[in-house]
Amino acid sequence: MIKIESLTKYYNDFKALDNISFEVGQGDIVGLLGPNGAGKTTTMRIMTGYLSYDTGTVNIGGYDPQEKPIEVKKLVGYLPENPLLYEEMTVKEFLSFIAQVKEVKSYPDEIERVIEITKIKDRVNQIIGTLSKGYKQRVGLASALIGNPPILILDEPTSGLDPNQVIEIRELIRSMKESKTIILSTHILPEVEEVCNKVILIDKGKIRAIDSIEGIKNMSKGAATVIIKCEENKKATEVLSKMKYIEGIENREDEIEAFIKEESYKKEILEELVKARVGVFEFYSPKVSLEDVFHRLTIKEGDNE
């Protein structure tokens, strides 16, 4: 359904996307995961035809958004990061406008359908500008769903919502899994674990990993993270940074997180720290989570620069 190959995008001299490639099939819910400024929104905007790209190929349901933008836009329902709505209109007026632009036949029925799905029936006659952030997000989602597009591109669909609304939106996304291809961007790791069946980890415009949630977690097998609590953090960081089996270090206020190449090196690391007399009083490996992998892959790159 979606195939992106060697995609590169520049903003003037800044390389926003660097040779990224991935594929998404029907029934997939793919999480585009990365820190702020990683290139998630740029990737999504290219897929919707809003931005052009410099090199590579983009295929959305058989069309290149640069050559056939209208065809691509017919296939894609897009929810931008902050839902873009005409705030002076009522919910119903706005959805009618979107449905007419999308040339939806018998659009009053279609509006009823999306209102039902997104649970905004009690707000249909309210001016959008007076709605809460959560309801605005739902109206944005309703507008993306109008016309039942086979591809949904959702940029941070749960940002700014309260916990109950987050659960509802995630359930809604999961419920559409069978019939659609969904790409959602987020930097909330539990969201990916809960909703997606595939993860694309992106950082500084480059893809760090593409795999299932389990596959991504397995990447950390062999490798490990250790948490060190000691009396002399600064000295310990210096000692750790000289060790060849350390891939990355994150020095927090009360602890140090070190990413090591293989679990078997843990013994040597502890020995060195003890030898350096930094006053180690805790040394342990936390359970591997998606967050660890994300941290490892993004911090490692940061250290290299």
Next chain:
Amino acid sequence: MNKILIIAKRELSSFIYSPIGYVIAFINIGLVGYFFYIDTIYSGFAGMHFTISLLATLSLFTMPLITMKLVSEEKKKGTIELLMTLPIRTSDIILGKYLAVLAIFLIIIGITLLHFLLVITAGNPEFLVNIGLYIGIILEGMALLSIGLFISTLTDSQVVSGLISIGVGLLFFVINLLADKIAGIWGDILSEISFGKHLSSFFRGVIDLKDVGFFLLLTVLGLLLSIIYLDNEKWRK
């Protein structure tokens, strides 16, 4: 329904919600009525000359008020991204927006027809001159709206868009004053692009295709530049 009409309808409804629409209506209807009373009713002149001339000058200020928010507001609020990720061509967006402001302008002009009806009932106006007046003001308005629309695509600030549009309109209006002072081809060129020169024929009741062509060319140029600029993604953040 045609997508141009869908955009136009939404744009028109946004004027209903915005105070600017009412301000423009008040300025036009109020001032035009006042001067119609002074010049036509009070002095007994059977024609729309003064009223339409006033409207032509007022348009330099009111047309930018209508056009200033067309695209700049969408850029400011980000809703331009919504429009440009929907299955609609940029040309349809621009033409729809243009159609909406043209409709508002024609309503303003339409209201003066009530005044004209009074003139016909009470006096014996020169029809050809009055028709010329109306064609002239409509063509001038079409060009001003198109220029204003283009300028509103260039910025995300309504104020900047409005002020530049007023400046450009005034420049077109008064450039013939400079043209008179410059001899040779440059003087001729400046004179040819002046609104004053082209409007003066209409206001004498002379409908010259060259004058009609001038305003239509400006209108098409403004629309084309708007489409080209909006399609160019350099401004997109």
